[in-house]
Amino acid sequence: MAFSSQYTSKPITDVFTSDTDIDRRYCRRVVPMKVLILGLGRTGTACQSPYAPSSDHATNRSFPAMREAMKELGYVDTYHMMSASIENPPDALMWRDAFAAKYNDGPAFTREDWDKLLGHCQAICDWPGCAFAKELIEAYPEAKVILTTRDVHSWHASTLKTVFWRVTDPEIQWLQYISWGAGFYYPMLKTFFDCFFEGDFVGKGKEIYLRHYDEVRSMVPPEKLLEFQVKDGWGPLCEFLGNAVPYGRKFPHVNDNSDFVSRSKWRNKMQMANVALNFAMIALVVVLFWAVLLITLRILAFGW
Numbered sequence: 001m002a003f004s005s006q007y008t009s010k011p012i013t014d015v016f017t018s019d020t021d022i023d024r025r026y027c028r029r030v031v032p033m034k035v036l037i038l039g040l041g042r043t044g045t046a047c048q049s050p051y052a053p054s055s056d057h058a059t060n061r062s063f064p065a066m067r068e069a070m071k072e073l074g075y076v077d078t079y080h081m082m083s084a085s086i087e088n089p090p091d092a093l094m095w096r097d098a099f100a101a102k103y104n105d106g107p108a109f110t111r112e113d114w115d116k117l118l119g120h121c122q123a124i125c126d127w128p129g130c131a132f133a134k135e136l137i138e139a140y141p142e143a144k145v146i147l148t149t150r151d152v153h154s155w156h157a158s159t160l161k162t163v164f165w166r167v168t169d170p171e172i173q174w175l176q177y178i179s180w181g182a183g184f185y186y187p188m189l190k191t192f193f194d195c196f197f198e199g200d201f202v203g204k205g206k207e208i209y210l211r212h213y214d215e216v217r218s219m220v221p222p223e224k225l226l227e228f229q230v231k232d233g234w235g236p237l238c239e240f241l242g243n244a245v246p247y248g249r250k251f252p253h254v255n256d257n258s259d260f261v262s263r264s265k266w267r268n269k270m271q272m273a274n275v276a277l278n279f280a281m282i283a284l285v286v287v288l289f290w291a292v293l294l295i296t297l298r299i300l301a302f303g304w
Contacts, residue, residue, distance in 0.1 A: 027116045027120070037066055043150040079123070086267060133212070137219055152210060181274075
């Protein structure tokens with residue numbers, strides 16, 4: 001497909017970020033898809049990692065509450081925007097192919113393609129997946145569906161301060177041209193907002209939020225659908241999925257907007273460090289080339 005063919009391997013100088021480099025075009029489904037969590041991003045919010053000191057930017061990451069909850073229940077990975085933004089940026093290319101298929105009459109994005117992109121996961125949540133509710137329900141009719149919900153006004157305000165801020169962040173806008181990871185991720189994020197929110201999140205975001213939820217409700221039989229708020233805790237989620245409530249484990253703690261921007265800015269800095277190291281390596285190679293060339297010419301000219 002058009003965007004997937006633009007894949008390039010991770011530079012050896014990208015040492016300040018821990019991104020993986022998996023070309024999903026050559027992957028396949030290895031676990032069954034069981035749960036489609038199709039509520040919009042910022043409805044499952046985020047939880048603070050219990051394993052990291054608060055002062056450590058590199059490890060003090062926030063994790064999506066629903067993703068952590070599904071992990072606690074034993075599901076093998078839950079795909080999330082983080083999967084493409086900070087874990088395996090080349091995924092963004094396949095997502096752009098999916099957007100092209102849905103919104104721009106591009107080549108069809110089939111069940112086989114979804115299995116390549118999501119084949120390592122038993123669940124999916126957040127964006128960009130929520131933009132493909134119809135396609136995912138059709139591709140995985142056996143999967144149960146969860147709609148994470150939140151007051152639309154609170155959701156809109158939270159998204160404005162976080163993910164929409166990220167779309168308009170000038171640092172990542174120019175980093176996309178020189179950074180391997182940002183060059184994959186940012187165009188996909190921008191495409192998501194342009195397509196799903198029709199290029200006007202500020203003006204149309206709330207309307208599209210409500211429309212999305214009505215559309216999902218209309219596509220899923222009531223017995224296969226759970227409308228869920230993270231404040232409801234383990235009870236309704238485990239009952240719906242048929243899992244036992246984790247003994248002695250609290251539902252992942254919500255940490256709404258507090259560190260999204262700071263984490264994103266830290267990510268920018270680490271990507272800038274990658275780029276600076278890459279440029280330094282190129283400069284060193286150029287200097288060494290000219291030094292060897294001049295020495296060689298001197299030997300040829302003077303015998304020394």
